Amino acid sequence: MELLLVLGIPFVGGIALGLWGHRESAPELNSAMSLATFLAASALTARIIADGPVLLWDDLFFVDSFNVFLVALTAFVAFTTSLFSRPYMRIELALGKLTPNRLRLYHSMFQMFTFTMLLVLLTNNVGILWVAMEAATLTTVLLVSLYRTPASLEAAWKYFILCGVGLAQALFGTILLYFAAEKVLGGGGNALLWTHLYEVKGQLEPTVLALAFVFLLVGYGTKVGLAPLHNWLPDAHAEGPTPVSAVLSGLLLNVALYAVVRTKVLVEGALGTHFAGNLMMGFGLLSVVLAAFLLSRQTDAKRLFAYSSVEHMGLVTFAFGIGGAVATFAGLLHMTVHSLTKSAIFFTVGHAAQKSGTQEMAGIRGLIESNPTIGWGLMLGSLAILGMPPFGVFASEFMILTVTMHEQPWATPFLLAALGVAFAAIFGKVQPMVFGTATARRLPHRPMLLPVFVHLAIVLLLGLYIPPYLADWYRQAAALIG
Amino acid sequence: MNLPLHAQLINLFAALLLLLAFAMLTQRRIRSLINLFALQGFVLVLSTAVVAYSTDQLHLYVSAGVTLGLKVLLLPWIMHHLIRALNVRWDVETTIDIPSTMLIGIVLVIFAFNLAAPISQFAGTITKSTLGIATACILLAFLMMITRRKAVSQVIGFLAMENGLFFAATSATYGMPMVVELGIALDVLVGTLIFGVFFFHIRETFESLDIHHLEKLKER
Numbered sequence: 001m002e003l004l005l006v007l008g009i010p011f012v013g014g015i016a017l018g019l020w021g022h023r024e025s026a027p028e029l030n031s032a033m034s035l036a037t038f039l040a041a042s043a044l045t046a047r048i049i050a051d052g053p054v055l056l057w058d059d060l061f062f063v064d065s066f067n068v069f070l071v072a073l074t075a076f077v078a079f080t081t082s083l084f085s086r087p088y089m090r091i092e093l094a095l096g097k098l099t100p101n102r103l104r105l106y107h108s109m110f111q112m113f114t115f116t117m118l119l120v121l122l123t124n125n126v127g128i129l130w131v132a133m134e135a136a137t138l139t140t141v142l143l144v145s146l147y148r149t150p151a152s153l154e155a156a157w158k159y160f161i162l163c164g165v166g167l168a169q170a171l172f173g174t175i176l177l178y179f180a181a182e183k184v185l186g187g188g189g190n191a192l193l194w195t196h197l198y199e200v201k202g203q204l205e206p207t208v209l210a211l212a213f214v215f216l217l218v219g220y221g222t223k224v225g226l227a228p229l230h231n232w233l234p235d236a237h238a239e240g241p242t243p244v245s246a247v248l249s250g251l252l253l254n255v256a257l258y259a260v261v262r263t264k265v266l267v268e269g270a271l272g273t274h275f276a277g278n279l280m281m282g283f284g285l286l287s288v289v290l291a292a293f294l295l296s297r298q299t300d301a302k303r304l305f306a307y308s309s310v311e312h313m314g315l316v317t318f319a320f321g322i323g324g325a326v327a328t329f330a331g332l333l334h335m336t337v338h339s340l341t342k343s344a345i346f347f348t349v350g351h352a353a354q355k356s357g358t359q360e361m362a363g364i365r366g367l368i369e370s371n372p373t374i375g376w377g378l379m380l381g382s383l384a385i386l387g388m389p390p391f392g393v394f395a396s397e398f399m400i401l402t403v404t405m406h407e408q409p410w411a412t413p414f415l416l417a418a419l420g421v422a423f424a425a426i427f428g429k430v431q432p433m434v435f436g437t438a439t440a441r442r443l444p445h446r447p448m449l450l451p452v453f454v455h456l457a458i459v460l461l462l463g464l465y466i467p468p469y470l471a472d473w474y475r476q477a478a479a480l481i482g
Numbered sequence: 483m484n485l486p487l488h489a490q491l492i493n494l495f496a497a498l499l500l501l502l503a504f505a506m507l508t509q510r511r512i513r514s515l516i517n518l519f520a521l522q523g524f525v526l527v528l529s530t531a532v533v534a535y536s537t538d539q540l541h542l543y544v545s546a547g548v549t550l551g552l553k554v555l556l557l558p559w560i561m562h563h564l565i566r567a568l569n570v571r572w573d574v575e576t577t578i579d580i581p582s583t584m585l586i587g588i589v590l591v592i593f594a595f596n597l598a599a600p601i602s603q604f605a606g607t608i609t610k611s612t613l614g615i616a617t618a619c620i621l622l623a624f625l626m627m628i629t630r631r632k633a634v635s636q637v638i639g640f641l642a643m644e645n646g647l648f649f650a651a652t653s654a655t656y657g658m659p660m661v662v663e664l665g666i667a668l669d670v671l672v673g674t675l676i677f678g679v680f681f682f683h684i685r686e687t688f689e690s691l692d693i694h695h696l697e698k699l700k701e702r
Binding site: 125127128130131134135138141142145148149150151153154155156157158160161164165168171172174175176178179180182183191192205207208211235239 | 597600601604605620624627633636640643644647650651654655658659661662665666668669672673676677680683684687688693695696697698699
């Protein structure tokens with residue numbers, strides 16, 4: 001029942017907002033839909049915590065501690081983003097960057113995007129997962145190109161082509177997986193169900209599965225933004241509307257990584273070696289290092305934080321690649337705190353860019369003077385994402401580093417150097433944006449900055465104290481992935 | 483070599499698909515490209531139908547039907563309609579270097595056969611020998627996407643890649659489960675429609691459908 005609501009509300013919401021059109025109340029309706037989805041997701045989470053993993057509707061959907069945690073996170077960030085986007089998109093409309101019709105497209109696609117992400121997370125069928133991931137790409141293409149400026153069209157086209165090619169490879173990987181599974185499980189729909197695959201993972205043909213994993217990793221890795229397949233990511237983040245950057249960075253990357261991690265568990269089980277983990281460590285480390293060195297060259301605020309997302313997703317991929325209880329725990333925690341912190345940062349950066357009339361960092365100055373809330377939000381968010389204690393990012397990065405020293409000591413200097421370079425680059429750029437002489441104008445609507453501080457407060461809490469039930473929950477999920 | 487008739491037919495269609503993939507790789511005219519794409523889809527339908535007949539797989543008839551409707555009739559019709567509306571019917575790609583593209587294509591085919599050899603030895607299907615060709619078609623379509631400079635031909639490359647994937651699924655496992663195949667078909671259709679809308683936006687903004695207008699965003 002909860003499941004029906006979790007998937008049904010955003011789907012119906014997408015259609016309803018498309019039909020409702022641009023009324024004065026459309027943004028409120030959008031937030032209400034997202035709130036309802038979040039409540040349904042909370043109910044589902046409560047049920048899973050109480051009853052353990054469930055299979056629903058003829059095994060079509062499968063919920064365990066790993067995906068329910070991502071479902072809750074996705075629904076929560078989607079809800080806060082919809083709150084933030086209410087004044088933000090009204091300001092964009094007032095500034096003439098959008099037409100009412102495009103706002104209608106935005107609201108409809110926002111809900112559809114939430115729906116496709118939740119479908120990716122909840123489905124038990126690897127094929128349906130692919131279909132939903134492709135659908136998520138299609139909806140976000142429309143969101144990225146919302147402004148119809150030359151740059152946004154280019155970003156959307158690049159995103160479309162690169163992710164389309166990436167997903168085509170993931171489909172080939174899925175075909176290979178089905179090919180291996182069919183031998184053991186027989187034809188028909190059952191051979192692509194995660195639950196059935198996990199039961200027989202020891203019997204699947206290792207050669208085929210290894211090849212399938214390479215294709216799936218490259219395919220879904222394109223969407224995670226792993227270097228060297230990350231090219232679409234900074235463009236899409238910089239040229240799309242800010243709420244879209246926030247959900248892309250905070251949610252879509254996590255969802256794509258979820259697909260990779262699920263496959264990794266399966267393939268490690270079939271191969272009995274650490275092949276999949278090694279590949280993930282390689283891609284992860286490359287992303288961390290490459291992104292860290294590209295950070296210092298950015299001039300656009302949203303591009304800067306897009307590269308920071310590449311860095312952090314690389315770090316999470318690396319952590320899942322190491323495997324084992326502690327690294328996986330750290331990876332899950334880092335996914336959570338990164339998604340909360342990064343969306344909070346995008347909220348502040350978005351409003352800062354609106355106030356200054358430019359996304360170029362050179363044009364954004366003295367936020368603390370013109371609007372202390374935005375200034376402090378950006379400063380605290382940046383400190384949090386850079387791994388300063390006592391924020392949660394510090395806790396997860398610290399865990400990842402200690403495990404690395406223990407398990408893969410060779411990688412430690414690379415990670416430390418990259419984190420240091422990233423710190424210097426981001427802090428050096430954010431500092432003059434926050435302090436310095438103000439260059440801002442007045443906005444026609446009051447910005448909604450409550451989500452920023454809610455997110456940062458949760459991240460702070462996770463850094464100081466993880467409630468026991470939450471830690472348990474992470475541990476269960478880590479044991480599943482292990 | 484004394485193969486049964488249906489196996490011979492399947493191999494013949496596979497060879498035709500590869501030939502068409504090369505033809506598309508080197509076709510400069512956008513209008514002929516769309517026709518080649520439709521033809522490729524048609525060969526795909528025939529081969530799927532033969533596989534369905536020889537193995538008695540009912541759901542393969544359905545997917546052959548879906549392919550016929552979608553990739554042979556609907557998508558080429560949409561494409562023709564689009565290029566007429568956009569007035570690019572007689573556009574010619576001038577930038578592709580046919581001989582070297584062909585050479586790279588041949589290298590890709592050899593690579594694809596090597597890649598597919600270890601997989602097809604596990605396959606129990608009558609179509610296992612065609613898995614290499616399917617992989618080659620995917621890679622050739624990918625090459626086509628890279629070498630093209632017009633938005634429309636890039637999209638046709640994308641769709642041709644989907645053809646190759648469909649063929650791979652048929653040769654390795656007699657097709658994916660029905661619900662997945664329908665989902666993929668829906669995604670392809672919606673994707674093409676969005677691409678179509680996109681063409682108009684690109685044309686409106688840049689007054690041309692050349693991709694080189696879309697290469698401004700770079701790392702400085």
